[in-house]
Amino acid sequence: MNGNVKIDSELCKGCYICIEFCPKKVIAPYNKVNAAGYVPVAPSNMGECTGCGICALVCAEVAIEVYRE
Amino acid sequence: MSGNAAIGEAAIRAGCQCYFGYPITPQNELTEYMALHLSRRPGCTFIQAESEISAINMVYGASVAGVRAMTSSSSPGISLKQEGISYLAACELPAVIVNMSRGGPGLGSISAAQSDYYQSTRGGGHGDYRTIVLAPSSVQELADFTHRAFELSDKYLVPVIILGDGMIGQMMEPVEFKHEAPAVLPIRSRSLRGAKDRPSRIIKTFTSNPAELEEINWSLYRRYQLIEKEETTAETYMTDDARLIVVAFGIAARIAKGAIKSARDNGMKVGLFRPITLWPFPSKKLLELVKVTHHFLDFEMNMGQMIDDVHLSLGDKATISFYGRPGGVIATPSEVLRVITRLYHQKGLDTKK
Amino acid sequence: MKTVYTRPKSLKKRVFHYCPGCGHSIAHRLICEVIDEMGIQDKTVGVPPPGCAVFAYHYFDVDMAESAHGRGAAVATGLKRANPEAIVFTYQGDGDLAAIGTAETIHAANRGEKITAIFINNAVYGMTGGQMAPTTLQQMVTTTTPYGRDAKLEGYPIRISEMIALTKGAVYIERVAVNSPAHIIKAKKAIRKAFQAQIDGLGYALVEILSPCPTNWKMTPVESWKWVDEVMAKEFPLGVIKDITGDKNAD
Numbered sequence: 001m002n003g004n005v006k007i008d009s010e011l012c013k014g015c016y017i018c019i020e021f022c023p024k025k026v027i028a029p030y031n032k033v034n035a036a037g038y039v040p041v042a043p044s045n046m047g048e049c050t051g052c053g054i055c056a057l058v059c060a061e062v063a064i065e066v067y068r069e
Numbered sequence: 070m071s072g073n074a075a076i077g078e079a080a081i082r083a084g085c086q087c088y089f090g091y092p093i094t095p096q097n098e099l100t101e102y103m104a105l106h107l108s109r110r111p112g113c114t115f116i117q118a119e120s121e122i123s124a125i126n127m128v129y130g131a132s133v134a135g136v137r138a139m140t141s142s143s144s145p146g147i148s149l150k151q152e153g154i155s156y157l158a159a160c161e162l163p164a165v166i167v168n169m170s171r172g173g174p175g176l177g178s179i180s181a182a183q184s185d186y187y188q189s190t191r192g193g194g195h196g197d198y199r200t201i202v203l204a205p206s207s208v209q210e211l212a213d214f215t216h217r218a219f220e221l222s223d224k225y226l227v228p229v230i231i232l233g234d235g236m237i238g239q240m241m242e243p244v245e246f247k248h249e250a251p252a253v254l255p256i257r258s259r260s261l262r263g264a265k266d267r268p269s270r271i272i273k274t275f276t277s278n279p280a281e282l283e284e285i286n287w288s289l290y291r292r293y294q295l296i297e298k299e300e301t302t303a304e305t306y307m308t309d310d311a312r313l314i315v316v317a318f319g320i321a322a323r324i325a326k327g328a329i330k331s332a333r334d335n336g337m338k339v340g341l342f343r344p345i346t347l348w349p350f351p352s353k354k355l356l357e358l359v360k361v362t363h364h365f366l367d368f369e370m371n372m373g374q375m376i377d378d379v380h381l382s383l384g385d386k387a388t389i390s391f392y393g394r395p396g397g398v399i400a401t402p403s404e405v406l407r408v409i410t411r412l413y414h415q416k417g418l419d420t421k422k
Numbered sequence: 423m424k425t426v427y428t429r430p431k432s433l434k435k436r437v438f439h440y441c442p443g444c445g446h447s448i449a450h451r452l453i454c455e456v457i458d459e460m461g462i463q464d465k466t467v468g469v470p471p472p473g474c475a476v477f478a479y480h481y482f483d484v485d486m487a488e489s490a491h492g493r494g495a496a497v498a499t500g501l502k503r504a505n506p507e508a509i510v511f512t513y514q515g516d517g518d519l520a521a522i523g524t525a526e527t528i529h530a531a532n533r534g535e536k537i538t539a540i541f542i543n544n545a546v547y548g549m550t551g552g553q554m555a556p557t558t559l560q561q562m563v564t565t566t567t568p569y570g571r572d573a574k575l576e577g578y579p580i581r582i583s584e585m586i587a588l589t590k591g592a593v594y595i596e597r598v599a600v601n602s603p604a605h606i607i608k609a610k611k612a613i614r615k616a617f618q619a620q621i622d623g624l625g626y627a628l629v630e631i632l633s634p635c636p637t638n639w640k641m642t643p644v645e646s647w648k649w650v651d652e653v654m655a656k657e658f659p660l661g662v663i664k665d666i667t668g669d670k671n672a673d
Contacts, residue, residue, distance in 0.1 A: 004423075010437075011437055013441075013443075015442035015636075015644075016643065017443055017643055021602070021603055038442070051426050052426075053427045057603045058606060060440070060442070060444060060445075060446075061447060062429050062430075062433065062447075067423050067424065067425055067426060068423070068424050069423060069424075086504065087500065087504055114504065116499070116533070118529070119525050120525055122526075123493070123496040123529065124496075126489065126496035126500065126526070127496045127500035128500060129489075129493075129496075129497055130469075130496065130497035130498060130500020130501040130502075130504070131500035131501070131503065133500070133501055134500065134501050134504035135505075136504045136505075138500065152490055153490060156488075160487075261485035262485070262505050263464050263465035263466060263484075263507070264463070264464050264484055265464035269482075269483050269486070270485050270486075271487075271488075272487040272488065273479065273487070273488035274488060275472070
C-alpha cells in the first residue's frame with residue numbers, strides 16, 4: 001500500500017468522522033489533548049493506507065493532507 | 070418640472086448609477102422617472118424592489134461595489150429602511166435616501182407633513198450614528214440639494230437624507246439644472262469588486278470585541294464633528310431688524326415666508342431663520358440671532374420636533390413659541406400670519422422701540 | 423509522491439470557529455475548491471449572513487461584504503447589478519434565506535438575478551442557541567419548541583428550494599448534503615454548476631446543503647452525520663430540483 005496522510009493535530013477537533021469513513025482504519029484517536037482541548041486523531045498503521053483521500057474529503061477542518069506514491 | 074421628477078433628473082446628472090425603489094405615495098413620480106430615464110442608460114440599473122427594506126439593501130450592495138446609488142420612499146417606507154441606513158452608516162458607505170414625507174404615524178395620510186424630523190436627525194435606526202439631512206423648500210432646491218447630497222455622501226462617506234415632503238414633490242416649478250450628466254464616474258476606491266492584484270477586503274460592522282466597536286464609534290463621531298464645522302447651512306430672511314423670528318424648514322419655511330411678507334406689509338418686523346441642514350443643525354447661526362431679538366416662533370407641520378433643537382440652541386436666552394399642524398394638514402400663509410400677529414401683540418412687540 | 427489532497431488556495435489557513443463535525447466547514451472548503459478550480463478568486467465577492475457563518479470572511483480569501491439578516495439576496499443584487507463582471511455569491515442559513523429573507527430570496531430568483539446562493543440548511547437557528555427554524559422537522563425539539571414542533575401550532579418544515587424553483591428566473595436548484603464522501607463529491611459538483619450558471623449569465627442558481635449541527639441537535643458528530651440521511655433527507659429529498667441551464671444555454 002502506498003498512501004500516506006499528514007494530520008495537523010492542532011487543527012483537528014476530534015470529531016472522528018474520518019475514522020468512521022476510513023475504509024482501511026488507518027486513523028485513530030491520538031494519545032494526548034491538543035491546545036484547544038480536543039483529542040485529535042493521528043495516522044496509525046500507515047502501511048495499510050491506499051491514499052484514497054476519503055479522510056481528507058470528510059475532514060471539516062482541512063486538517064488532513066493525503067499523498068500517494 | 071415636478072419636484073419628484075427634478076430629483077430624478079438631478080440624480081442622473083450627478084452620476085447616480087443605481088436606483089432602487091418601491092411605490093408609495095407621494096413620491097411615485099420619482100420612481101417612475103427613474104424607470105423611464107435611468108433604466109436604459111448604459112451601465113445603469115433601475116429596480117422596483119419587492120419592498121423598501123429590499124431597496125435599501127440593494128443600495129447597500131451597489132454602494133459596496135463603489136457606485137452612486139439612491140433610494141426614495143415616504144415616511145412609512147423610510148421607517149422600514151432604518152436598519153439598512155444604520156448598516157450604511159456603520160460601514161461608512163455613501164448613499165442618498167430621499168424621503169418625501171407624509172402624515173403619520175402609522176399608514177397616516179398621503180398629504181405633506183414634517184413629522185419625520187426626529188426620524189431623520191436623531192439617527193432613526195439603532196446605534197450611535199448620524200446622517201446628513203438636507204431640507205429643500207422648492208423644486209429648484211430639490212434639484213440642487215440632490216446634487217449636493219451625492220457630493221457630500223461621497224466626500225464624507227456618510228448616508229445623506231433629503232427630507233422633502235409630499236407638497237414640494239408634487240409642485241411644478243421652473244428649475245435650472247446646473248450640471249450635465251458625467252460620462253462615467255470613477256469607481257470609489259474603497260469598494261469590493263473582486264480582489265484582483267490586491268489582498269481581499271472586508272466590509273463589515275459586526276465585531277465580537279466591544280473595544281473595536283468603541284473605536285469605530287469615536288472615529289465616526291470625529292468625522293461628524295468635521296461635517297458640523299464645514300457643511301452646516303441655514304438661510305436668514307429679513308432678520309436684521311426683526312422683533313420676532315420664525316424658525317421653519319422645508320415647505321413650512323415657504324409658507325412662513327408668505328406670512329412674513331404680509332406681516333411686513335402690516336408693519337410688523339418679522340424675519341425667518343431657515344435651517345437647511347437639519348443635521349448638522351445650525352445652532353450657532355441661530356444663537357447669533359438673540360442679538361437681534363429674544364422672541365422666536367417655531368413653526369412646523371408636526372407636533373413639535375425641530376423645536377427641541379431650537380431649545381437646545383437657544384437655551385434660556387430666548388422665548389420660544391410653537392405653532393404646529395400635524396397629520397398632513399397644510400397650513401396656509403394667512404393662518405400663520407394670524408399666529409404671528411397674535412404673538413406679536415401678545416408679547417408687546419408692537420410697542421417696543 | 424503525488425499530492426492527493428491539500429488545502430485550497432482561497433481558504434485562509436485559520437482554525438474554523440465552527441463546531442466539530444459542522445457542515446459549514448465542509449461547505450466553506452468545497453466553495454473554495456470550486457473558486458480555485460474555476461480561477462475566479464480575484465472576481466468573487468461573497469455576502470455572508472448573520473449566524474454562525476458571520477465570520478465567513480475569516481476563511482474565504484475573497485472580497486466579502488456583511489449583510490443585515492435576511493437581506494443577502496438584495497445586497498447581492500445591488501453588488502451584481504452595479505458590477506456585472508464580479509462573481510457574486512451569498513452564503514445563507516435557513517433563517518436568513520427562508521424566514522426573514524423569504525421576500526428577498528424569492529424576488530431575486532424571480533428577477534433571475536445572476537447570483538449564486540449557497541443555502542445551509544441545518545434545521546435550527548444555530549448561532550443563537552438552537553431555536554426553531556422554518557426547516558425544523560416535525561416533533562423536533564428545539565429551545566422554542568420544547569415540546570417538539572407541532573404542526574398545528576408551529577406549522578411545517580418549509581421546502582423553500584421547491585418554492586423558489588417555481589419562479590421562472592431560477593435556472594438551477596439542487597439539494598445536496600455533506601455527510602458522506604459520496605454526498606460531498608456530489609455537493610461540490612452542484613456548487614460548481616451553480617457558479618457556472620452565473621458565469622454563463624443564465625440566472626439565479628441555488629444549492630441547498632443539508633448540514634449537520636451536532637451541538638444544537640445534541641448529538642455526536644458521527645451521529646449527526648447519520649441523522650442527515652436517516653431523518654433530514656426524508657423530509658428534504660436530495661437531488662436536482664430544477665435545471666434549465668441546458669435550455670438557457672441553447673437560447
